[in-house]
Amino acid sequence: xxxxxxxxxxxxxxxxxxxxxxxxxxxxxxxxxxxxxxxxxxxxxxxxxxxxxxxxxxxxxxxxxxxxxxxxxxxxxxxxxxxxxxxxxxxxxxxxxxxxxxxxxxxxxxxxxxxxxxxxxxxxxxxxxxxxxxxxxxxxxxxxxxxxxxxxxxxxxxxxxxxxxxxxxxxxxxxxxxxxxxxxxxxxxxxxxxxxxxxxxxxxxxxxxxxxxxxxxxxxxxxxxxxxxxxxxxxxxxxxxxxxxxxxxxxxxxxxxxxxxxxxxxxxxxxxxxxxxxxxxxxxxxxxxxxxxxxxxxxxxxxxxxxxxxxxxxxxxxxxxxxxxxxxxxxxxxxxxxxxxxxxxxxxxxxxxxxxxxxxxxxxxxxxxxxxxxxxxxxxxxxxxxxxxxxxxxxxxxxxxxxxxxxxxxxxxxxxxxxxxxxxxxxxxxxxxxxxxxxxxxxxxxxxxxxxxxxxxxxxxxxxxxxxxxxxxxxxxxxxxxxxxxxxxxxxxxxxxxxxxxxxxxxxxxxxxxxxxxxxxxxxxxxxxxxxxxxxxxxxxxxxxxxxxxxxxxxxxxxxxxxxxxxxxxxxxxxxxxxxxxxxxxxxxxxxxxxxxxxxxxxxxxxxxxxxxxxxxxxxxxxxxxxxxxxxxxxxxxxxxxxxxxxxxxxxxxxxxxxxxxxxxxxxxxxxxxxxxxxxxxxxxxxxxxxxxxxxxxxxxxxxxxxxxxxxxxxxxxxxxxxxxxxxxxxxxxxxxxxxxxxxxxxxxxxxxxxxxxxxxxxxxxxxxxxxxxxxxxxxxxxxxxxxxxxxxxxxxxxxxxxxxxxxxxxxxxxxxxxxxxxxxxxxxxxxxxxxxxxxxxxxxxx
Numbered sequence: 001x002x003x004x005x006x007x008x009x010x011x012x013x014x015x016x017x018x019x020x021x022x023x024x025x026x027x028x029x030x031x032x033x034x035x036x037x038x039x040x041x042x043x044x045x046x047x048x049x050x051x052x053x054x055x056x057x058x059x060x061x062x063x064x065x066x067x068x069x070x071x072x073x074x075x076x077x078x079x080x081x082x083x084x085x086x087x088x089x090x091x092x093x094x095x096x097x098x099x100x101x102x103x104x105x106x107x108x109x110x111x112x113x114x115x116x117x118x119x120x121x122x123x124x125x126x127x128x129x130x131x132x133x134x135x136x137x138x139x140x141x142x143x144x145x146x147x148x149x150x151x152x153x154x155x156x157x158x159x160x161x162x163x164x165x166x167x168x169x170x171x172x173x174x175x176x177x178x179x180x181x182x183x184x185x186x187x188x189x190x191x192x193x194x195x196x197x198x199x200x201x202x203x204x205x206x207x208x209x210x211x212x213x214x215x216x217x218x219x220x221x222x223x224x225x226x227x228x229x230x231x232x233x234x235x236x237x238x239x240x241x242x243x244x245x246x247x248x249x250x251x252x253x254x255x256x257x258x259x260x261x262x263x264x265x266x267x268x269x270x271x272x273x274x275x276x277x278x279x280x281x282x283x284x285x286x287x288x289x290x291x292x293x294x295x296x297x298x299x300x301x302x303x304x305x306x307x308x309x310x311x312x313x314x315x316x317x318x319x320x321x322x323x324x325x326x327x328x329x330x331x332x333x334x335x336x337x338x339x340x341x342x343x344x345x346x347x348x349x350x351x352x353x354x355x356x357x358x359x360x361x362x363x364x365x366x367x368x369x370x371x372x373x374x375x376x377x378x379x380x381x382x383x384x385x386x387x388x389x390x391x392x393x394x395x396x397x398x399x400x401x402x403x404x405x406x407x408x409x410x411x412x413x414x415x416x417x418x419x420x421x422x423x424x425x426x427x428x429x430x431x432x433x434x435x436x437x438x439x440x441x442x443x444x445x446x447x448x449x450x451x452x453x454x455x456x457x458x459x460x461x462x463x464x465x466x467x468x469x470x471x472x473x474x475x476x477x478x479x480x481x482x483x484x485x486x487x488x489x490x491x492x493x494x495x496x497x498x499x500x501x502x503x504x505x506x507x508x509x510x511x512x513x514x515x516x517x518x519x520x521x522x523x524x525x526x527x528x529x530x531x532x533x534x535x536x537x538x539x540x541x542x543x544x545x546x547x548x549x550x551x552x553x554x555x556x557x558x559x560x561x562x563x564x565x566x567x568x569x570x571x572x573x574x575x576x577x578x579x580x581x582x583x584x585x586x587x588x589x590x591x592x593x594x595x596x597x598x599x600x601x602x603x604x605x606x607x608x609x610x611x612x613x614x615x616x617x618x619x620x621x622x623x624x625x626x627x628x629x630x631x632x633x634x635x636x637x638x639x640x641x642x643x644x645x646x647x648x649x650x651x652x653x654x655x656x657x658x659x660x661x662x663x664x665x666x667x668x669x670x671x672x673x674x675x676x677x678x679x680x681x682x683x684x685x686x687x688x689x690x691x692x693x694x695x696x697x698x699x700x701x702x703x704x705x706x707x708x709x710x711x712x713x714x715x716x717x718x719x720x721x722x723x724x725x726x727x728x729x730x731x732x733x734x735x736x737x738x739x740x741x742x743x744x745x746x747x748x749x750x751x752x753x754x755x756x757x758x759x760x761x762x763x764x765x766x767x768x769x770x771x772x773x774x775x776x777x778x779x780x781x782x783x784x785x786x787x788x789x790x791x792x793x794x795x796x797x798x799x800x801x802x803x804x805x806x807x808x809x810x811x812x813x814x815x816x817x818x819x820x821x822x823x824x825x826x827x828x829x830x831x832x833x834x835x836x837x838x839x840x841x842x843x844x845x846x847x
Contacts, residue, residue, distance in 0.1 A: 040079075041069070042066075042069065042076050042079055042080050042083065043083055045062065045065055045066040045069055046066060046080060046083050046084060046087070046106075048062035048065070048066075049062045049063050049066055049102065049106055050087075050099060050102055050103075051102075054096065054098025054099050054101075054102060055098060057102065058102050058105050058106060063106060063109065066080070066106070066110075067109060067110065067113050070110055070113070070114055071113060071114060074114060077110070077114060077122040078122050078124075078125065080110070080122070081107070081110075081122040081123075081124075081125030081126060082125050084103055084106065084107060084125070084129070085125045085126075085128055085129045085132075087099070087103060088100060088103040088104070088129050088132065089129075089132055091103065092132055092133070092136060092141070097138075097140065097141070100133070100141065100144070101144065103129070104129070104133070104144055104145075104148050107126055107129065107148065108148055108151055110122070111123075111126065111151065111152055111155060112151070112155070123152070123164075124164075126148075126152065127149075127152075127164075127169075129145075129148075130145045130148055130149050130152075130169075131145075131168060131169075131172075132145075133145030133148075134146070134169075134172045134176075135172075139181065139186050139189065139190055142176065142190060142193060143189060143190070143193045146173070146176075146193040146194070146196060146197045146200075147193075147196075149169065149197055149200050150196050150197065150199075150200040152200070152204075153199075153200030153201070153203050153204040154200075154203070165213060166201050166204070166205060166213075166214070167213075167219070169197065169201055170198070170201055170214070170219050170222055170223060171222060172197075173193075173194045173195075173197035173198045173201065173226075174194065174198065174222040174223060174225075174226040175194070176190050176191065176193055176194030176197065177191055177194035177195055177198070177226035177227070177229060177230055177260075178191075178194075178226065178229060179191050179194065188254075188256060191230055191256045192254070192256050192259060194226065195226075195227065195230060195256060195259045195260050195263055196259065198223055198226065198227070198263060199259075199262075199263040199266065201214065201223075202214065202223075202263065202266060202267050202270070203266075215271075215274075215275035215278050215279070216278070217278050217281075220278045220279055220281075220282050221282050221285070223267070223282075224264075224267075224279065224282035224283060224286065225282055225285070225286045226260075227260040227261075227263055227264045227267075228260075228264070228283065228286045228302065229286075230256040230257055230259075230260035231257050231260045231261055231264070231298075231301075231302070232290070232292070232298055261305065264305060264309075265305060265308075265309040267279065268305070268306055268309035268310050269309050269310070269311075271310060271311075271314070273314060273317075276310065276314050276317045276318075277317060277321060280306065280317070280318055280321050281321065283302055283303075283306070284321070284325045287299050287302070288329075293335075293336045293339035293340055293343075294333070294335040294336055294338075294339050295339070296339035296340075296342055296343060299339060299340075299343050300342065300343055300346050303318070303322075303343050303346055303347050304346055304350070306318055306347075307346075307347050307350040307351060308350065315347075315350070315351035316351070318347055318351075319344070319347055319348065319351060319363060320362070322340065322343060322344045322347060323344070323362065323363065323366045325340060326340045326341065326344065326366065326370060327366065330370065330373060333400070334374070334377075334400030334401050334403060334404045335400055335403065337370070337374075337404050338400070338403045338404045338407045341367075341370070341404065341407040341408055341411055342407055342411075344363075344367075344411055345407070345410060345411040345414060345415075348363065348411060348414065348415045348418075349414055349415075349418070360419065360423055360426075360427070361426075361427075361430060363415060364412060364415075364416075364427055364430055364431065365430075367408050367411060367412055368408075368412075368431070368434055368462070368465075370404075370408060371405060371408045371409075371458070371461050371462070371465070372458055374401050374404045374405050374408070375401075375405070375454050375457045375458045375461060376454060377401055378401040378402075378454070378457065379453055379454035379457070381401070405461055408461075408465075409461060409464050409465050409468060410468070412431075412465040412468055412469060413465065413467075413468020413469055413471065414468070416428075416468060416469030416470075417468070417469065417471055417472055421473070421475065421480075424469060424470075424473060425480070425483075425486075427469055428466060428469055428470060428486060429485065429486055431462055431465055431466045431469065432466060432486055432489050432490060433489070434462055435459055435462045435463065435466075435489070435493055436455055436458065436459060437489070437492055437493060437496070456498060456501075459493075459496070459498075459501055460500060460501060460504065463493070463501060463504035463505065463508065464504060466504075466508055467504055467507055467508050467511065470508050470511035470512055471511055472511075473511060473512060474515055475512070475515065477542060477544040477545060477548075478512075478513065478515075478544070478545050478548050478587065478588060479544050479545075479547075479548050481512040481513070481515075482509075482512055482513075482548070482552075484551075484552070487552060487555070490505060490508065490509070491505075491555060491556075491559045493505050494506065494509075494559050494563060495559065495562060495563075497566075497568070498568075499566065499568045499569055499570055499573055502563060502566070502573060503572055503573060503576055506563075506573075506576040506577065506579075506580055507576065509580060510576070510579060510580065510583060513580075513583045513584070513587050513588075514583055514587070515587060516536075516537040516538060516539070516586070516587070517537070518534075518536050518537060518538075518583070518586055519579060519583065521534045521535075521536060522534075522578075522579050522582045522583070523575075523579070524575060525571075525574055525575045525578040525625065525626065525629050525663040525667070526629060526663055526664060527628065527629055527632050527651060527662060527663065527664065528629075528632060528633060528636070530636070531633060531636040531637060532636070536586060536637075538586050538587070541588065541589070541590050545587070545588050546590060548588070549588050549589075549590075549592075549593050550787050551787070553593060553596060553787060554712050554787055554788050554791040555712070555791070556584065557596060557597075557600050557709070557711070558711040558712055560577060560580055560581065560600065561600060561603065561604065561607075561709075561711050562711065563577055564577055564604055564607075564623050564626065565607060565613050565615065565619075565623070567613075567615060567616070567619065569619060569622065571622075571667045574622050574623075574625070574626050574663075574667075577626060578626050578629055578630055581597060581600075581601075581630045581633075581634075582630065582633055584597065585597060585633070585634050585637055586637070591700055591701065592701075592785065594634065594638055594700075595695075595700065595701065595702070595704055595705060596704075596709075596785065596788075597630075597634065598631070598634065598691060598695075598705065599704065599705060599707070599708070599709040600709050601627045601630055601631055601634075601686070602627075602686065602688055602691075602705075602708075602709070603708060603709035603710075604623050604626070604627050605623070605624060605627045605685060605686060606708070607623070608620040608621075608623040608624050608627075608677070609677050609678075609685070611677075617673045617674065617675075618666070618673060620677060621660045621661060621666045621673060621674075622666055622667070624661040624666075625660075625661060625662055625663040625665075625666045625667070626663070627686065628647075628650070628651055628654065628661060628662055628663070628686075629663050631647050631686055632647050632648075632651060635647045640694055640695060640698045640700075642693070642694030642695075642697060642698070643691060643694040643695055643698075645694075646686070646687075646690045646691065646694055647686065650683070650684065650685070650686055653683050653684055654684055657681075657684065658674070658680065658684050660672065660673055660674060661684060688705055688706065691705065692705045692706065703782075703783045704783050704784060704785055706779075706783060707779065707780060707783045707784050712788065712791040712792050712795050
């Protein structure tokens with residue numbers, strides 16, 4: 001019994017112990033339940049969305065409860081965000097990527113569902129969590145944070161938050177764009193995420209004008225180079241593989257270059273007047289740093305994107321920036337400057353279709369300035385070059401400078417050809433004003449450092465630029481194309497001593513005269529069998545063109561006449577002169593002009609026969625060939641049978657007896673030239689009486705044909721550094737003071753002899769000479785055209801005015817000055833002071 005009782009007691013104590021432990025566990029469970037019930041509801045809702053196994057993903061039922069709670073109680077959003085941020089930070093540190101994904105998914109859903117004023121504190125927690133992900137070294141988390149930020153950027157907030165800044169995100173996304181991860185796929189993924197992040201920042205900030213921090217230079221200096229870096233990498237790959245194909249929709253998402261280009265376009269499209277320069281200047285810095293001006297394919301691609309993306313009214317800002325950068329890099333290598341100029345050409349080509357604004361003259365002024373600098377560099381290299389390797393380097397530099405010059409001329413021509421007519425006329429005047437002419441100071445271009453060779457080079461470059469600008473210019477009247485303010489300096493340049501300069505001037509005139517595109521049909525000097533086969537287009541001469549020829553015809557004839565008598569003419573000069581005569585006949589000729597042109601042709605023929613200028617035989621025969629080609633053309637144009645018959649007969653005789661008088665023979669490489677022209681028969685020449693007889697029978701007024709053409713006398717030749725037709729009168733004025741001794745005066749009187757007195761008494765021959773002079777003057781005033789007489793009288797008046805101005809300048813002394821006057825005594829300059837009390841003042845100045 002004792003043993004049984006003992007066992008029962010032990011069992012009872014065990015049961016009591018078990019019961020006590022059970023009661024303690026139950027109490028502990030009740031306490032835990034009470035504590036969990038005391039936790040805030042938002043924390044319990046947040047905890048419930050996380051499953052025990054992160055692979056199961058977000059608990060959707062609990063997420064719906066959390067979303068409903070956040071929408072119902074928006075004041076709790078900031079606490080929900082803080083608690084989610086706390087959990088996410090802990091999971092990031094512990095590398096629990098599954099729970100991080102769940103937390104970010106929950107945040108994204110809350111952002112998309114909640115739109116209220118209370119979302120702003122929640123956004124701060126959200127951005128803090130995104131920053132945590134971007135700071136992590138795991139590419140997956142960086143991409144995850146970027147995706148969440150992009151979703152946030154697409155949300156439109158009711159009111160902006162001015163205290164919020166995105167400096168960290170700009171820096172971080174820019175760094176991701178330059179990712180150098182070893183794995184190419186991961187590197188591409190990170191760069192795409194960085195570009196999309198920058199795009200999100202741009203979309204989030206640029207719409208708000210009051211929060212324009214994204215346009216600050218410190219941000220643009222990070223965003224723009226990051227985008228260009230990705231565009232440049234793909235550009236290099238495409239250049240190695242071949243021409244790039246148009247990207248598909250999937251390529252746009254997977255190709256960093258396409259995504260970066262779209263982001264760059266979007267950024268520029270949102271730029272305004274005040275922040276345009278901040279977005280463009282980093283492009284120059286990137287191209288300079290990576291040396292992308294030579295070659296400049298990528299630079300051209302970038303600025304095409306810029307010009308097509310920005311608003312049209314801001315185009316001149318970009319052009320000004322390019323011009324400013326060209327000025328800043330004016331001392332760089334020639335190929336770098338040429339690359340910048342070619343970029344300017346592309347920008348101008350796009351901007352010229354719209355409004356350029358006030359930069360038209362600025363563009364041309366800057367380009368002409370750099371053209372002068374390029375010519376100056378080229379001249380300095382030629383002067384400083386020596387033998388050996390230095391000479392080779394000099395020749396390479398010269399070629400590079402020619403690339404710069406050609407790029408400038410091409411830019412000027414393309415820009416000018418796309419301008420309206422009224423602006424093109426101004427540019428033509430502007431460029432013509434820059435052309436230096438020896439002996440004048442009317443040009444506005446500094447040529448002091450160029451020398452003769454450099455000056456000739458800059459003249460050629462400017463005339464080539466003018467030729468490009470005038471190409472395709474179609475004016476309704478010739479007065480509009482060749483106003484007096486433009487025609488005078490242009491014709492002055494046509495008398496320069498360089499044959500290439502004269503060719504350019506003639507080509508410019510052809511561009512302005514040829515309003516019906518007939519010049520191509522007249523190319524090459526030749527005897528045309530039938531002019532009708534050329535199908536020349538012409539219209540009736542209008543009143544404005546007739547008045548232009550009455551005013552400026554003699555000036556045109558004179559320059560053609562003098563241009564034919566230049567000693568350095570080559571075949572092209574004669575071809576261009578022939579084209580000039582033909583174009584005047586087509587575009588500007590009435591009956592009076594035709595007679596004047598025929599007189600001019602006969603005068604050229606006479607000058608070649610008489611040869612007062614001692615021209616070589618080739619040039620004399622060239623003039624004869626030019627006259628034959630033109631008279632053949634004009635005779636068929638006016639369609640006078642007798643005139644055509646005379647011209648054809650002379651050409652036929654020349655073909656048999658003197659082929660060197662025809663253009664087809666004289667301009668060949670090996671042509672036998674005659675020793676003289678005095679022994680030739682008259683049948684080889686065009687005769688004035690025959691022409692007058694043939695034209696008179698058709699109703700032409702041929703009285704003026706009997707008056708030989710003489711070019712009008714002007715003082716213009718000295719402007720072109722050539723001898724004038726009229727000998728200048730030497731005027732000596734004694735400007736010495738009264739106290740100069742008479743012994744110092746040199747007597748230049750002519751010695752009087754018996755023969756001199758005999759010639760002075762004998763006046764029998766003088767009367768006949770005077771009668772012949774009177775007869776010629778009367779005949780000239782009766783038969784010569786009024787315009788020619790007026791032009792000759794005006795030129796003489798101008799010459800007399802110039803001589804009178806010289807005399808007055810030498811004789812009229814300024815009033816005495818207390819500071820002294822300069823006198824010349826015995827060949828020595830002396831500076832004499834005049835006391836104030838000896839000075840004589842006008843009565844009105846003394847009181």
